[in-house]
Amino acid sequence: MTTRSREARLLYEQLRALEQQAREARRRAGCRYSRREVIQALAKPPYGRRVGDQRISDWVPTRDKEPKVPSDRSSDDVLALVRLWSSWAGESVNERHWRNLLEQAQPVRVPRTVPAGPGRSVREFTDPFTLEVHEAIDGGGASGLPLLPLYVVRQHDRWLADVVNGLVARSAGQPAGSLAVLVGESSTGKTRACWEALNLLPPDWRLVLPLVPSPAEALIAALPGITPRTVLWLDEIHRFLSGDQGEQAAAHLREILNDSRRGPLLVLGTTWPALWTALVKPRKDGDRRDPHAQARALLTGKHYRVPDAFEDTDVPELRRLAAADLRLQEALEQGEPGRITQYLAGGRALIDRYETATALQRALIESAMDARRLGHDTHLPRILLEASIRHYLSADQYDLVADGDIEHALAELSEPTRGTRGPLTPVTFREPGGPRVLTDDIGLADYLDQHGRKERRTKAPPAGLWDALVDHAARDSLIALAEAARDRGHLRIALQLLAAGVEAGVPGAAMAAAQFLEEEEKPDEALLWCLPLAEAGNVAAMGRVAGLMEAIRPDVAVAWHRKAAEAGARYGWLYAGILLRRAGGFEEAEFCFRHAADAGVHGGHGELAHLLQQEGRTEEALIHLQQEAEASGGYAVVETAALMRQRGDSGLTVLAWLLSRAAEEGRTDSGGIPWAEHALIRHLAMDALLRSRLRSLADEEGQDDAVRRELTVLLEWVEELAKGDRREKDADTPEALRQQGHLAEALVLYRKEADAGRRDAVAQVAALHEQLGKPSEALAWYRRAAEGGDPEVIPQIARLMTAAVGPDETFDWLKSCADHRGEEGDPDQRSAVAELLRIAGRTGEALAWLRRVSQTGDPYAWRQFAELLEAAGHLEDAQGMRRYGWEPCGEISKPWSAAPPTVHRPSHVRTAGG
Secondary structure (H helix, E strand, O other), X not given: OEOOHHHHHHHHHHHHHHHHHHHHHHHHOOOOOOHHHHHHHHOOOOOOOOOXXXXXXXXXXXXOOOOOOOOHHHHHHHHHHHHHHHHHHOOOOOHHHHHHHHHHHOOEOOOOOOOOOOOEEHHHOOOHHHHOOOOOOOHHHOOOOOOOOOOOOOHHHHHHHHHHHHHHHXXXXXXXXXXXXXXXXXXXXXXXXXXXXXXXXXXOOEEEOOOOOOHHHHHHHHHHHOOOOEEEEEOOOHHHHOOOOHHHHHHHHHHHHOOHHHOOEEEEEEEOHHXXXXXXXXXXXXXXXXXXXXXXXXXXXXXXXXXXXXXXXXXXXXXXXXXXXXXXXXXXXXXOXXXXXXXXXXXXXXXXXXXXXXXXXXXXXXXHHHHHHOOOOOEEEHHHHHHHHHHOOOHHHHHOOOOOHHHHHHHHHOOOEOOEOXXXXXXXXXXXXXXXXXXXXXXXXXXXHHHHHHHXXXXXXXXXXXXXXXXXXXHHHHHHHHHHHHHOOOHHHHHHHHHHHHHOOOOOHHHHHHHHHHHOOOHHHHHHHHHHHHHOOOHHHHHHHHHHHOOOOHHHHHHHHHHHHHXXXXXXXXXXXXXXHHOOOHHHHHHHHHHHHHOOOOOHHHHHHHHHHHOOOHHHHHHHHHHHHHHHOOHHHHHHHHHHHHHOOOHHHHHHHHHHHHHHHHHOOOOOOOHHHHHHHHHHHHOHHHHHHHHHHHHOOOOOHHHHHHHHHHHHHHHHHHHOOOOOOOOOOHHHHHHOOOHHHHHHHHHHHHHOOOHHHHHHHHHHHHHOOXXXXXXXXXHHXXXXXXXXXXXXXXXXXXXXXXXXXXXXXXXXXXXXXHHOOOOHHXXXXXXXXXXXXXXXXXXXXXXXXXXXOOXXXXXXXXXXXXXXXXXXXXXXXXXXXXXXOOOEOOOOOOOOOOOOOOOOOEOOOO
């Protein structure tokens, strides 16, 4: 080990000079100075560091001896010492400067023989702002304050610490990695909490921050090289798991997290609640797509909700630290109660600047807000904002915008407010060790971004903004923007955005356009977009072409499915086999099914088994059906048990096999239908001899009492099932009591279930109140059920509430409740309310409401608008709406061409950050 003597000497000289300044300042103030005083001060807030005299003497010797370089583990102690001396000397602290000094002074270590993985040592990340931790207000220019405000450990920090410490303590061979995502509103302290968690990691851990060329692409590229003891920093994790490559990134990350050779691996993420909901929301029955299946599987159960405000239990520690940090003191005294982190990040000041901005400044901010809420990435091209502002100003206001006014407005908006970033700031980047590079992109402050999403959610973006997005949006945002346009029924604009993506060379844009056109029932046009790609060797396009051909040319579809399978899309074997079997080509179908089974395709063995059964080859069929059941479970378990019985296997043989399947099903519970358990019960119900033998087993002398009880209950249940008269066993369940006419007793039990959180019990309580002649209580409970997300109670509320307060107030409340549920990602109530308005003869009101709802991005509203038009007899308008959508101004779109563009890259299309 060698020493960087020059850097170490520089650190020592600056520490010695700072101590001398502190000593002289104390003496001028009439205060004593000694190392003992220093040690005592360091032990108290805001420093809270126990540093011995010997260690300080090692770093800054008082006699003629060689100073020792503080180890990297001592860096926090040294920084606390620097802050204390600076405070006494009346100097401000440049913490980045001192961290750099400490890092540069460290001894040069001989590299290990094992090559390091991607990223850099966590100890090299000394600047929290490079990891997007929010800068804080400046505390009125007070000196001696640390770079970040003193930190209050809260409940989400303890949860995160448990994750990190548990991972660090794991031994080899245990699960490879842990994912922890903090979910909370803007400026609630999510990223700061992750930054603090890095201090829990040993110094040999590395941190990977994948961002370029796009977050998802960078993550996919980084994962193959991930080595043990790595942190993946996925701040704003939705950026990595959304878009065209988001699902691929999520699937790869799931694989890496479960690879024991890569562990321990820590993945830290943050996101906003609405964006989290979009990633984990389950697919609903009838949805044609499941765009976040992999992300949902990756993220579910891996998050902690960061509260918007400090809990009462956090306040004593907050007050204690505020005595030593003027920023915390100011946030306590002047901020909204509990909203400390928002005040520190300058949230209130940003809102004030927005609300008092000039017309031009406000136009710039609102165009950025709208572009972001429509799906544009955080880096907004300046030319996009400049092209958009005319649509946010009146004609007179726009005519008054002179040369240089936009430049001046952006410069003013980028000015910091008390140390925190302004509303709109230029985007810069810096490679490690390199200079800061200014880009042509603009960033909207996070707090204003979220404020815009809330306050402008029901405002329709100007039509001209969509045109500006088509012309000037960053290429990596075009697919997401197209999705937002489609959700609002702007089908023409959605296709224009995808065409711009194709012209810009965005991966997946042409396939997204083909999928969009297919789902909008334009298969011929969809084929125009994907056939050239398929012919050029694009495997995904081959599968899309095959799917489009299935209904009109199944023979051509088979050829494309096989071509895709041979190119690596193994499911093509399964789809080709199904088409061939349907056409009577059993021999070729068997060939395809065997390839699918050999490739491990889910359903491959099962489809082959069905084909073999069809041909009377039962023994072969059973072999493949068992393989399907043992590999994938599901309904194949039921079919295998039936075929085993059909072959003549004994009841015990089938039972033994089913027990092993049920045990496996219990170990890997996925929340789906328990088919193995179902098959086991049905098997017992069908075999009286087997039940008799099991009953004898239960009655054996010496049998374990618990086993005897479980077997007895099971056999009684199966006996009733076998007789076909299985009924509710417990006569005192709430449903049984209701059926027997004991309504009051049933009400008591249902209410207990409702209070315990069983959602469907709330509506049952409401119905019982109504049966008991208590309409006001029934209405209150129906409203509670609606607020909890139950769309089935909307007609009951309308009926009871109309009788109580009249239709106007009733529908106002119903629309408000449905809007709230829609914002939570549950649009079903909106559909129910619109239908009730139509039935009540208020079709115009229903149409106006659906038009407004559509502006929020509800993907069902514009389609229901078309249904109401049809119900009202406007057949031509309804047909035009369904086929072509509508324009942002609310007019039904005129017919438009869905032909793909001639691919070239126009000069106006830009990449994010470039």
